[in-house]
Amino acid sequence: MRTLIKHILASTEPGDSITVKGWVRTRRDSKGFSFLELNDGSCLANLQVVVDAGTPGSEHITRLVTGASAVVEGKLVPSPAQGQKWELRASRVELIGTADAAYPLQKKGHTPEFLRTIAHLRPRSNLFGAIFRLRSRLAFAVHQFFQERDFVYVHTPIITGSDCEGAGEMFRVTSLKGNIDEKPEADFFGKKTYLTVSGQLEGEAFACALSNIYTFGPTFRAENSNTARHAAEFWMIEPEMAFCDLQGDMDLGEAFIKAMAQHALEHCGEDLALFAKFVDKGVHERLKFVVERPFVRVPYTEAIGILKQSGRQFEFPVEYGLNLQSEHERFLTEEYAKSPATVFNYPREIKPFYMRLNEDGKTVTAMDILVPGIGEVIGGAQREERLDQLLDNMKYQKLNPDDYAWYADLRRYGTVPHAGFGLGFERLLMFLTGVSNIRDVIPFARTPGNAEF
RNA sequence: UCCAGAGUAGCUCAAUGGUAGAGCGUCCGGCUGUUAACCGGAAUGUUGCAGGUUCGAGCCCUGCCUCUGGAGCCA
Structure with a gap:
């Protein structure tokens, strides 16, 4: 044996x-x-x-x-x-x-860039073996975290019929040949369909029945993003909690990130030591820091004030009503907070329709958790549970309510305050390992112009 | 998509506009309870692709491709 x-x-x-x-x-x-x-x-x-x-x-x-x-x-x-x-x-x-002389892996170290070109062999290297063992272990930790808290795991659909979720460009799914836009009603599903960009809306439906749920599965974005932090196919974790407000949402996000860092420290010691040696010297300190320290929470309006008073010259303008740019997020988390930071209550106009309008009528209950080095790892919100307000939000964002009839039903029948967030699994792994390119924490990366293997 | 940088041996990199090299890996031989072993020898190139300038281009110019870093979009 x-x-x-x-x-x-x-x-x-x-x-x-x-x-x-x-x-x-x-x-x-x-x-x-x-x-x-x-x-x-x-x-x-x-x-x-x-x-x-x-x-x-x-x-x-x-x-x-x-x-x-x-x-x-x-x-x-x-x-x-x-x-x-x-x-x-x-x-x-x-x-x-046996392996012939052309076997590309040497005993010496290779650059991650070279290993990326042999993605079918790179798990045989020390670095990638370590990364993918940790990935597996953390996937287990994700389930453990939610299952221990009585969250129900929901498999939301990968093929979706709603073409306007607003989370980004979508991949079209079709069995048609030729002009696929000519007769969508003749297509496999009798309508235009896409690969999902988020399971959130479906997750809300299940939260409004099973109370606390989470999803954990592949997600797709057809955006032409060429950065070390974006992939066209990535894995997203999306909890959704009924009878929960923004505070509870931020609490869960913080507890989740801490639990993942703790889990890595406890169960991935040998592999973490390799990252500390070859990828990121400070990986242990960073994880311990995240486990021990409370995250700093700052309302968006206050964050704008902090940035304005920082005396720092930013490339992009800092103004209420504008999105925080990478450089702003980096300042807030790396220099101001010196720890992960949660920014909440964003202006209504820069956030999607499903977020709950605050009493001030100007901001919505959105929150982003920013971590040093990576930026945003969690984006979440308390959802708008009031039917009238939800319909009003759609109008404000110029969306067609007919497209969201089933979603509005969740408010029509037994509505409850509820909240949740989305977290990119690969970004979490980058944070936990110090690996700086998303292509190196996913087994076979899908990025613009690249679907090899 | 935008900005910047880089493409030379299997890998990591050298090479004033003038004969394309090193280390590692590979192969052969030697030595040794070895540790990314060590010592000696050998093989390995359409210098990313296509044009152009020049007596002569890896090097200069133009276009394209790919990769890297940064930005936007976001997770």
Whole structure:
């Protein structure tokens, strides 16, 4: 039976007849025997295997090169040399698949840019193995966080028929050939359909029945964004809470980010250490800081005042009614707050129709959580639960109420105050790892002009 | 989409307008309980693509492509 290397390395005592299966990272030959470094992806560390000349299978030792796959049986013994606690003394080696001289991964470090061009092989590198193990672990943490709080996981549709959610450009889904706009009624769904840009509206429907829900799934934006923080396909987490206001929403967002940082520190130590070494020296301090310190909360109007009085020359103007630019967000979180910052109560005119109008008639119950280095990771709001006001908001934003009839029904029948937010999973991962390009925290990135693999 | 920078060996990078190189990797040999081992030797190029200037272009000019950083849009 196969044992994963992470379990072998965690052993407290030696063992007989252990079987490992994995890929050779490097081989060092000595007179009469060889060292193999075997990795199976279960952890960052390799297992050192000692293969004596004459061991069954060792006749193929020269083909057990970097990148080759192998099965090894042997005894786990304490290593007599420095550098590792355990080593496997092989009693049998089986070459499964060799790798020729063209195998592109060297023992030396590669740049993430180069590894991106071989996305099918990069999970075999230390860095990307670590990133994707952490991604998996954090996906688990997301579910754990919400399930422990009695949130119900809702699978919102990926194909959607509403063409005006206002969250960005959408990808068209069609089975038509030729001119796809000519007869939408002849299309597969009998109307124009798109890949979802957000599960929020559907999430609200379920929150208005199951109380607390969350979604966690792929989301698509057809925007021609060419930055290190945008992808055309990304994973979004969207909780929605019935009987909840903006305060509760901000509390949840803050608790969530803290919980994710805490989880990474507790469960991803070995991989975090690699990020600290090669990606971001301060990753541990940053995560601890986020866990320990309360986030700073600033109303939008106050944020504008802070920016104006900062004495700082900004490239973009700071004025009430204008969106905060990257440079403004960066100042607020990195220099003013020196911690994550939550900005709330934004002007009505720069936010979508579904956000709740405040008593002042000018601002809405929106909130953004900004983190140092990344900018916005959470955008959320208390939703407008008053039917009349919702319809008024649609008119204000020049939207057609017919397109949102079912959404308005949620206010027509048993409406409740409710709130939620959206969080980009990849941006969270960037924050937790220090990795600066979104293409490097998603297995196969989809960006403008790039759908390789 | 806009601004800036960069494309040279498998990778990371050198190369006054004048014969295209190094380190690593690869291959061959040696040495060693080794640790991104070490020592010696060898092979490896349409200098991103297409034009232009010049006696001569990796280098200068024009267009295109790709990548990187920043910006916008956002998560």
